[in-house]
Amino acid sequence: MPNKRFEKLAAALENTDFxxxxxxxxxxxxxxxxxxxxxxxxxxxxxxxxGKVPAIILPQLELQKLSGLPYELKAHPYGENPxxxxxxxxxxxxxxxxxxxxIGVEPRRMRVLELRLVENGAPGAHVIAAEQELASLRLRKxxxxxxxxxxxxxxxxxxxxxxxxxxxxxxSEREIAAELTVQLLRHGSQPEMPFSPIVSGGPNxxxxxxxxxxxxxxxxxxxxxxxxxxxxxxxxxxxxxxxVGEVDPEYRxxxxxxxQANAAGRAAGKPGVACAEVDKAARNVIEAAGYGEYFTHRxxxxxxxxxxxEPYMRGDNQQLLKTGMAYTVEPGIYLPGRNGVRIEDxxxxxxxxxxxxxxxxxxxxxxx
Amino acid sequence: MPNKRFEKLAAALENTDFxxxxxxxxxxxxxxxxxxxxxxxxxxxxxxxxGKVPAIILPQLELQKLSGLPYELKAHPYGENPxxxxxxxxxxxxxxxxxxxxIGVEPRRMRVLELRLVENGAPGAHVIAAEQELASLRLRKxxxxxxxxxxxxxxxxxxxxxxxxxxxxxxSEREIAAELTVQLLRHGSQPEMPFSPIVSGGPNxxxxxxxxxxxxxxxxxxxxxxxxxxxxxxxxxxxxxxxVGEVDPEYRxxxxxxxQANAAGRAAGKPGVACAEVDKAARNVIEAAGYGEYFTHRxxxxxxxxxxxEPYMRGDNQQLLKTGMAYTVEPGIYLPGRNGVRIEDxxxxxxxxxxxxxxxxxxxxxxx
Numbered sequence: 001m002p003n004k005r006f007e008k009l010a011a012a013l014e015n016t017d018f019x020x021x022x023x024x025x026x027x028x029x030x031x032x033x034x035x036x037x038x039x040x041x042x043x044x045x046x047x048x049x050x051g052k053v054p055a056i057i058l059p060q061l062e063l064q065k066l067s068g069l070p071y072e073l074k075a076h077p078y079g080e081n082p083x084x085x086x087x088x089x090x091x092x093x094x095x096x097x098x099x100x101x102x103i104g105v106e107p108r109r110m111r112v113l114e115l116r117l118v119e120n121g122a123p124g125a126h127v128i129a130a131e132q133e134l135a136s137l138r139l140r141k142x143x144x145x146x147x148x149x150x151x152x153x154x155x156x157x158x159x160x161x162x163x164x165x166x167x168x169x170x171x172s173e174r175e176i177a178a179e180l181t182v183q184l185l186r187h188g189s190q191p192e193m194p195f196s197p198i199v200s201g202g203p204n205x206x207x208x209x210x211x212x213x214x215x216x217x218x219x220x221x222x223x224x225x226x227x228x229x230x231x232x233x234x235x236x237x238x239x240x241x242x243x244v245g246e247v248d249p250e251y252r253x254x255x256x257x258x259x260q261a262n263a264a265g266r267a268a269g270k271p272g273v274a275c276a277e278v279d280k281a282a283r284n285v286i287e288a289a290g291y292g293e294y295f296t297h298r299x300x301x302x303x304x305x306x307x308x309x310e311p312y313m314r315g316d317n318q319q320l321l322k323t324g325m326a327y328t329v330e331p332g333i334y335l336p337g338r339n340g341v342r343i344e345d346x347x348x349x350x351x352x353x354x355x356x357x358x359x360x361x362x363x364x365x366x367x368x
Numbered sequence: 369m370p371n372k373r374f375e376k377l378a379a380a381l382e383n384t385d386f387x388x389x390x391x392x393x394x395x396x397x398x399x400x401x402x403x404x405x406x407x408x409x410x411x412x413x414x415x416x417x418x419g420k421v422p423a424i425i426l427p428q429l430e431l432q433k434l435s436g437l438p439y440e441l442k443a444h445p446y447g448e449n450p451x452x453x454x455x456x457x458x459x460x461x462x463x464x465x466x467x468x469x470x471i472g473v474e475p476r477r478m479r480v481l482e483l484r485l486v487e488n489g490a491p492g493a494h495v496i497a498a499e500q501e502l503a504s505l506r507l508r509k510x511x512x513x514x515x516x517x518x519x520x521x522x523x524x525x526x527x528x529x530x531x532x533x534x535x536x537x538x539x540s541e542r543e544i545a546a547e548l549t550v551q552l553l554r555h556g557s558q559p560e561m562p563f564s565p566i567v568s569g570g571p572n573x574x575x576x577x578x579x580x581x582x583x584x585x586x587x588x589x590x591x592x593x594x595x596x597x598x599x600x601x602x603x604x605x606x607x608x609x610x611x612v613g614e615v616d617p618e619y620r621x622x623x624x625x626x627x628q629a630n631a632a633g634r635a636a637g638k639p640g641v642a643c644a645e646v647d648k649a650a651r652n653v654i655e656a657a658g659y660g661e662y663f664t665h666r667x668x669x670x671x672x673x674x675x676x677x678e679p680y681m682r683g684d685n686q687q688l689l690k691t692g693m694a695y696t697v698e699p700g701i702y703l704p705g706r707n708g709v710r711i712e713d714x715x716x717x718x719x720x721x722x723x724x725x726x727x728x729x730x731x732x733x734x735x736x
Binding site for chain 2 (some may be wrong): 038109111177181197296315
């Protein structure tokens, strides 16, 4: 049985300079092969050259994963001694006639470990980033992929709703994050989640990338919860902001602005619209409210098998949306040292516009 | 206040060719700086050159993480547009006088993304693996680190004991893994765990790297559970093998052999002994029992901030153990297509021998 995704890769490499692609464990390798390897201290590399049987270099003790594959894949296993790695790489790259050729890699995934083995295993080869060619493969999601993402969103939403009644004043951010993680698992998330929940209250909520701390939430805090689930290798990534008891009226005002910005960002996407326009739609609302300087990040990022992937909703990104692209809309306002707000949904571009996979209430809700 | 761990790095670089070290997010960066960054689509790189103020290149929106650091660190932030990355790298590397110099990196951590930015940001520089120099930093654990590892082991043990009574015939491997993960969190593991639990029953237990599947456990299975917790950035990694109801007498026999091999491996470690001797001690027992060909992997790996790190307990590794080194002892026997056994403990080398941080019963216990 031919592997249709290898054929898709072959098409993506047509009219490029790439003679082959080398991939280490990660979503693209899984997308192409259906195989799931962890990134470990031992190298695992798939080498694909159009028109040839692909090769995989891997530890002997991982060989069982290849049994029953419905397509051809030539294994080059090595034993426990790292001194054997080089020979397996040389054999694979020689058999694929890649000495002196141009080999593309994923710059955010390929490590120096595998890079040097590929470079040394294929003398004279040029190993360069094939970022666009590889990102294009997973950019437009098919119906099965969207169904998995929808399920990942539903698991995340159900898990949050199960967590909210348990949040009390005096709980630490870490305790809330742990409880939410428990609920994500109970509701069916894969144990390997896209990221650990961000739970940040009060001044910590003004840091968009805060890690949950031992700080206990208290009345007057805004509480930002940014979380996601994983289902069949596809993920969700949502954010909602809550009031702990009574909060400063300004905090309600910035929440209102972010909510409007989120709505404008969600409404802006459709086929043919540039990513920059989605960013602009959300940003305009926050700038008009006078908080432009406190919206310190892009409006969103692509989502699918990775938490962050193409396309990016940035003001300088003229990439045009197409059906099946999926991304977050997550404007925020962060008042340094005080409090912050972010509201994030997961969108998929449809024939006529775009759809939010997430539908949890976006209004400010009170917890604690 | 001087950063003592930077001083340790400076000492490790003495008498080497390295003029500087460049690190992207991961345990070594955290070990040196106390800072915790995620590996993301945006590059974050720390550059350390002995005798100079270290530099960090990072997104503007991560700048808050640097506030209140008790030592000097020069930030080179960049904005949302990736076109700004190059300039931040050039500035940092120019200020540290690294054009044309030799810069060391972690080959298992540094990606092509950051590598190319460092190479292009420091014209003429040689960027090469500084594997031993960097691994040496975290190789011998101090008392605080061992205390964290001890706590991570205790959390893992308590979580397993809370899970065992819930395991019933007919549960799937995934259900058991999810319940164990819940218990790890409830008992205090950080949400970012070293790895997801491996739960593999029956024929799947004969695959040392199986992922939990939908297969339901049934009487006659061996059940391998390989799990760990994280505490303050330090991890544990344990394995026990259980009988589901009555099992084939040969399975009890291989369990007995593995238990003896585990004991021999645990007893073998002390200062001055080569890692190969630990491997040999465990392997000899299994070979004497006639199952040598079914013990298909090394006896153990180092453990600390990472699930797998130096030193490795391999037959070809003549590295000598020293006090404070920590590693797993995890012999196994895997009968292909049938069942497998592994028993794993976490060891720390002491003045006179070594100590197992884990003390869960190793005898075969019956579940279900």
